[in-house]
Amino acid sequence: MIHRDLKPGNILVARDGTVKVLDFGIAAILRTDVTKLTATGSPIGTHQYMSPEQVRGGRITPQTDLYALGCVLHELLCGRLVFEAESEYLLMYQHVNAAPTPLRQLRPDVPEALEELVLHLLRKAPEARPADTQEVYARLLPFLPPPGQDPGTADTGPAGAPDPTGVFRRPFAPRARAQAPAPGGPAPTAVLPGAPPVPVPARLREDIEEAYAHSDALLEEERFAQAAEVLGEVIAPAALALGSESRQVLALRRQRAAIRLLGGDYRAALPEFDALADAYARIAGPTGEQARACRAQAARCRAELGQVTDALAALQGVLNVVRAVDSDVSEEAVELRHNIGMLLLAQGRTAEARQVLEPLHQDMCMVFGPEDEMTVEIAEALAVIRLDLDGTAS
Known part of the structure; x- marks a missing residue:
């Protein structure tokens, strides 16, 4: 998972000290050679924490999140942003071209190893940054308190503030129990709407x-x-x-x-996906992400079982919902459009398949690039369609 928008506003320290990453609204499942842009071609992210490759609209990798982590660590350690500018364009220019100020010039008591780690995370080229989060964790580990150590006066935050180092000081401590609601107070909410909170x-x-x-x-x-x-x-x-x-x-x-x-085993999978879609629709509404996913999987089972008309109608119905709640070039929409076009092609309905696959190919070239695996597959399918239509015309 690549988050693509790590920033202090998306990092929460819970009451028990647990650090949670929030807002995966623009996160993308990691796919090889995928470039993620908005429909207009604008880079995605928050400018103060945006990597050089995001600014350029280049290929997004896990190292993109590591750059943003470097920005966050820099701000945590010295209280200042890595780069500051009056305009977004100048800010993006600095992320691409300007060298960050070493932390020890801003706060001399920062350990040299931490300064080196932050500068490593902030390197312009993704391949020059740490290999993965495990490497970053290993380099941060020496600065964490050992088990059993009580926090010193210099380590504690404001009174009542959560302690995110608690998990390292007391690694085997059980989680604190949730407080019982006061008499006459509201009952605890269920994990899912309509389902009681059963431990x-x-x-x-x-x-x-x-x-x-x-x-x-x-x-x-x-x-x-x-x-x-x-x-x-x-x-x-x-x-x-x-x-x-x-x-x-x-x-x-x-x-x-x-x-x-x-x-x-499509015959066994089909009724299960149908039942799951109905269950998720009762819990989170018929247009919810999980209900949509199960309906699409049920449609794919129907296609494999030869129920092509029903499968196409179901896939189109899910696509209509996705278009209403998300982008036409979202991962989900692209997969559905691809399924519909290829299913039409498999049925010999080449003219209809072309109407679906040509605009999809244009979108794929713009968003994911012509070398993307699915883009190449669609281009090859369109070449077959043109040959078939040209042969029919002649």
């Missing part, structure tokens, strides 16, 4: 984790039927303890359905 018993949690691990191991050996069966064995007791539409049970059912689809 997962410790033994059941262990069984679920073990089922996932066992299923994943079977998937690596492409033993799809057995991987689905392993999850099925824990679904019934989980549904009995937590409710059939609890978040954990729905996740188990969705994973089992996905495994069946991957293994080619």
Whole structure:
């Protein structure tokens, strides 16, 4: 996962000291050679924390987030932004061309190793930055308090402020219990609308984790039927303890359905995806992301089972919803448009397929680039379509 908009406003320290990253609204699942731009070609992100490659509209990688982390660390350690300017354009120019001021020139008591790490994170070329977050963590570890050490007076923040170092000082401490509501106060809210907040018993949690691990191991050996069966064995007791539409049970059912689809068992996967789509629609509304995803997967099962008309209608229905709530070139919309075009082509409906795939190809070239794997696939399909149409015309 690449966040693409790390900044102090998206980093929250919870009351127990846990640090949480928020707002994945523009985050993108990591795909090779994908350039993420808005529909107008403008770079995505917040200018004060934007990497040089984001400013240029170049390829986004995990090192993009590391650059933003360098900006955040710089600000945390000295109280100043890496770059400041009167205009966004000058600010973006500085991120691309200007050298950041070393931290020890702004705050002499910053350890030299921390200054070196921040400068490493802020290098202009993505490949010149640390290899991954694990390297950054290893270089920060010497500055963290050892287990059992109490915070000194210089380490504590304002009175009542959460302590994000607590997880390192007390690594095995249980989480604090939530306070019971005052008499007559509001009842605790459910995790999902319509579902009561049922705690997962410790033994059941262990069984679920073990089922996932066992299923994943079977998937690596492409033993799809057995991987689905392993999850099925824990679904019934989980549904009995937590409710059939609890978040954990729905996740188990969705994973089992996905495994069946991957293994080619479309007849078993189809009713499961249909039922999941209905359940998610009751919980989060019929246009919710999870309901849409399950309806699209059910449509793909129908296509594999030869129910092409129903599959095309379902995919188009989901696409219409996605277009209403998101961009026409979002990951979800692009995949749906591609599915529809290729399904039409497979049915020999070349003229209709061309009407879908040509604008999709134009969007893919603009947003993802002509060398993107899917862009190349669509271009090849269009070449076949043109040959077919030209042959029909002659």
